[in-house]
Amino acid sequence: MLYAILCYAHEETVFAWTKEEEAAVMEKLYAVQEPLAVSGKLGPVGRLMPTTAATTVRKGKDEALVIDGPFAETKEALLGFYVVDFDTLDEAVAFSKQLSAVNPGSTSYEIRPFYVFRPGDAAS
Amino acid sequence: MTDIAWIDLALASARPKALGALLRYFRDLDTAEEAFQEACLRAIRTWPEKGPPRDPTAWLIFVGRNSGIDAVRKRSKLQALPDEDVISDTEDAEGDIAERLDDSNYRDDILRLLFICCHPDLPGTQQIALALRIVSGLSVTQIARAFLVSESAMEQRITRAKARVAKAGVPFETPSPQERAERLSIVSTMIYLIFNEGYSQADPRHEAAAFSDEAIRLGRLMLHIFPSEPELMGLLALMLLQISRRPARFSAEGEIVLLEDQDRSLWNQLFINEALALLDKALRHRQPGPYQLQAAIAAIHSRAKRAEDTDWTEIDLLYRALERVQPSPVVTLNRAVAVSKLRGPQEALDLIDPLGEKLGGYFYYHGLRGGLLKQLGLTSQAREAFDHAIALAHSAAEAAHIRRQIDKMQEEAAQPIAK
Numbered sequence: 001m002l003y004a005i006l007c008y009a010h011e012e013t014v015f016a017w018t019k020e021e022e023a024a025v026m027e028k029l030y031a032v033q034e035p036l037a038v039s040g041k042l043g044p045v046g047r048l049m050p051t052t053a054a055t056t057v058r059k060g061k062d063e064a065l066v067i068d069g070p071f072a073e074t075k076e077a078l079l080g081f082y083v084v085d086f087d088t089l090d091e092a093v094a095f096s097k098q099l100s101a102v103n104p105g106s107t108s109y110e111i112r113p114f115y116v117f118r119p120g121d122a123a124s
Numbered sequence: 125m126t127d128i129a130w131i132d133l134a135l136a137s138a139r140p141k142a143l144g145a146l147l148r149y150f151r152d153l154d155t156a157e158e159a160f161q162e163a164c165l166r167a168i169r170t171w172p173e174k175g176p177p178r179d180p181t182a183w184l185i186f187v188g189r190n191s192g193i194d195a196v197r198k199r200s201k202l203q204a205l206p207d208e209d210v211i212s213d214t215e216d217a218e219g220d221i222a223e224r225l226d227d228s229n230y231r232d233d234i235l236r237l238l239f240i241c242c243h244p245d246l247p248g249t250q251q252i253a254l255a256l257r258i259v260s261g262l263s264v265t266q267i268a269r270a271f272l273v274s275e276s277a278m279e280q281r282i283t284r285a286k287a288r289v290a291k292a293g294v295p296f297e298t299p300s301p302q303e304r305a306e307r308l309s310i311v312s313t314m315i316y317l318i319f320n321e322g323y324s325q326a327d328p329r330h331e332a333a334a335f336s337d338e339a340i341r342l343g344r345l346m347l348h349i350f351p352s353e354p355e356l357m358g359l360l361a362l363m364l365l366q367i368s369r370r371p372a373r374f375s376a377e378g379e380i381v382l383l384e385d386q387d388r389s390l391w392n393q394l395f396i397n398e399a400l401a402l403l404d405k406a407l408r409h410r411q412p413g414p415y416q417l418q419a420a421i422a423a424i425h426s427r428a429k430r431a432e433d434t435d436w437t438e439i440d441l442l443y444r445a446l447e448r449v450q451p452s453p454v455v456t457l458n459r460a461v462a463v464s465k466l467r468g469p470q471e472a473l474d475l476i477d478p479l480g481e482k483l484g485g486y487f488y489y490h491g492l493r494g495g496l497l498k499q500l501g502l503t504s505q506a507r508e509a510f511d512h513a514i515a516l517a518h519s520a521a522e523a524a525h526i527r528r529q530i531d532k533m534q535e536e537a538a539q540p541i542a543k
Contacts, residue, residue, distance in 0.1 A: 010180075012137040012348070013130070016341050021129070052347045052360070053401045068405060069351035075179050104130040106176045 002043070002114035003084050003092045007099070008076040009107040011050050028102035036084060036095065043083030044119065051077045076108060083117070127172050134180045135164050139261050140345060142184040144233030150192055151296060153240070153258065153286060159192030160184065166191075231349045232298055238342070239307045242314040243289050250285045252318050252335070257282050260338050270321075270332035308350065312359050312415065315342050319363050323370075324518070327378060336367055357406035358416030361399040365422035368395035380525040384431035396426045414450040417442055436465040453479045457489060460496075469499040487516040491526060498533055506533060 017025065036042040051070040058065045070077060086092045089111070096109040139160070146156040163184045177183040241255035249271065256262045268278035299307060322335030343360040350356055372386035381387075403423055406416050421442045428434040443459035457476055464472035473496045476489070483489035494509035510530050517523035 010134070010137070012345065013133050015344060016133055016137050018337070021133075049398050049401055050344065052344060052351065052357075053398060053405070055405055066408070067352075104127070105134065106178060 001086060001088075002117050003086055003089075004112045004114060005082040005084060005092065005096055005099070006078055006110040006112065007080045007082075007103075007107060008110060009079050009103070009105060010075065011077045011079060013105055014079060015050050025103060029099060032095070032098045032102060033082075041085040043085065043117075045080070045082050047080040048078065076106075083114075089113075128168070131168060131171050131176070134176060135167060135184070136261060137341070137345075138181040138184050140234045140237060140259050140342075141181045141230045142188060143258070144230065144235075144237040145185045146188050146192060147237055148233050148296065149189055150196070153290070155192055155196065156188075157258070158195060159188040162191040162195075163188035232304075234345065234349060235299075235304065235307050235311065236294065236296070238311040238314065238346075240289055240294055242310050243292055244310075245288055245292065246285055248317050249321075250281060251314050252321055253278065253282055254285045254289070255314060255318060255342075256335070256338065259342065262338075266331060270330070270335065308346075308353065308356070311346065312355065315339050315346070316359060316363070316415075318342070319366075323366060327374075336363070336370075339363060340367065352409075354406040354409040354411050355413040355415050357402040358413060358419045361402040361406070362415055362419035362422055364395040364399040364402075365419060365426055368392040368399070368426065374521065378521055379528075380521050382525075383425060384434075386431075388429065388431075391426065399423065399426070412445065412449065414446060417446045417449065421446075434465075436462045440466060453482045454486075454488075457483060457486075457492060460492065464496060464499075469496040472496050473500070485516060487513055487518065487522060490516065494526070494529065498529070503533060503537055 033042060033045065054068075054070040056067045056069060056071045058067060058071075084092065084095065086095070092111045096111060100107055100109055142163070143156055143160050146159050147153060150156050150159065166187055167180070167184065171177070238255065238259055241258060242251045246254065253267050253271065256267050257264065264279050264282065265275055267282075268275045271278065273281075316339070318335050319339035322332050322337070322339065325333045327333065340360070340363050343356070343363055347353070347356045347360055368391045369383075369386060371392065372388070372390040373381055375381055399419065400423055403416065403419050406419075421439055424435050424439055424442070440459060440462040443455060443462060446455050447459065457479060460472040460476045463475055473493070476483075476493060476496075479489065490509045490513035494506045494513060497503075497506035497509055507530065510526050513526045514523050517526065
């Protein structure tokens with residue numbers, strides 16, 4: 001089963017990390033990802049630009065509305081995601097727990113199984 | 125990162141919102157600052173044990189408000205009883221805290237807090253110092269070191285600035301859309317001032333260099349609460365594009381490396397990508413302003429893989445647009461660089477000669493003039509312009525850069541032309 005693991009956190013804190021703090025966190029996250037990557041179960045991983053870079057297109061009456069900002073105005077924003085192949089939800093939970101352990105602050109991971117997945121070929 | 129380091133960051137990023145809300149509540153900067161301080165102390169004691177709250181800002185406002193009320197009560201027992209409105213509007217006191225936690229409710233609080241710091245009576249350096257102290261919460265020691273003054277002098281400067289602002293009075297009513305737009309623009313200018321104070325430092329390890337990061341943080345905050353302001357997108361994009369070049373701007377010896385000589389592989393591509401995305405978004409609004417135009421110019425440099433790929437025609441056009449929106453001799457001076465690339469040094473020189481009266485005391489004016497004269501082979505006139513520039517240099521790196529130009533010119537003059 002393919003799962004999307006979505007990373008939610010306070011972006012104001014995350015985007016205030018210094019270069020060194022950021023590097024330290026990323027290194028720990030890579031260490032958690034590495035075994036999965038080796039076993040071939042890790043699909044695309046994406047880190048998103050801040051929500052200030054987001055644009056939302058919402059269905060309007062006649063024409064779609066284009067709004068600056070993310071879809072949901074929440075305390076925690078979607079900052080990135082993983083696509084992973086696990087046999088059971090338990091494995092996905094265990095992996096997310098590992099991610100959460102090395103990520104400082106109140107980061108949450110939402111696990112969402114896939115219906116359809118097309119890897120595409122846009123990534124470079 | 126340790127828990128404590130994370131808490132520090134969370135407190136710093138919550139500071140403008142929390143302090144802004146407490147200021148509205150207590151209507152007094154010192155009381156609000158004390159209340160926030162107390163809330164931070166409690167956070168450091170409680171969070172490591174119980175874990176961070178889901179919404180640190182709300183937590184800090186709530187705890188700060190209670191401790192501030194206690195403090196005001198205690199003081200009121202010693203002094204005469206305060207009027208009810210000293211503490212707050214009844215409406216504020218009864219309001220449900222959860223209800224005012226949306227970003228839309230923070231907007232005017234933060235804007236007011238920042239606006240206080242850029243009172244027009246205060247000179248630029250004092251605006252910067254006050255904003256860094258109050259909004260960013262930097263210590264007086266840090267700010268003093270950055271401005272190369274003693275701690276007591278800085279303490280005095282900030283106290284005086286606060287007194288001046290208090291005397292001028294701070295409007296607490298919700299501003300009209302017109303006033304809000306004006307404040308937004310004044311605050312943007314102040315944020316860019318903070319940025320430049322840090323960016324102009326040659327040495328990235330210098331205390332003031334951190335100001336640039338702080339300005340970017342404030343820029344992000346502003347855009348967060350005003351997500352549809354194209355000029356804020358432009359401001360943040362401009363700052364990100366400039367800071368993306370920081371690793372390439374100075375040689376190992378601390379000398380200035382000109383844009384065209386910089387090692388572009390050292391530029392921070394993440395910042396550039398974010399800035400280009402922001403600029404893209406801003407342009408959709410079709411309300412070009414000075415920050416968007418300056419960011420668009422910076423973006424052209426960032427898009428060029430090599431210096432010789434730079435699209436100078438587009439830069440010239442953008443500077444012409446900037447001259448229309450925000451006419452200034454400095455803008456024209458900058459356009460002259462594009463003109464010299466497109467149509468040669470003589471035309472650029474013709475463009476900047478009339479600016480001499482206004483820019484006679486400006487380092488870059490003489491530096492550019494010297495460079496153009498040098499290209500025309502007018503060595504002695506170039507030498508004179510360079511000497512002017514050195515006398516006006518702000519830093520050793522600037523002076524050294526010009527001196528190197530002179531040396532190069534003399535070397536070339538000493539050799540017979542062998543081409």
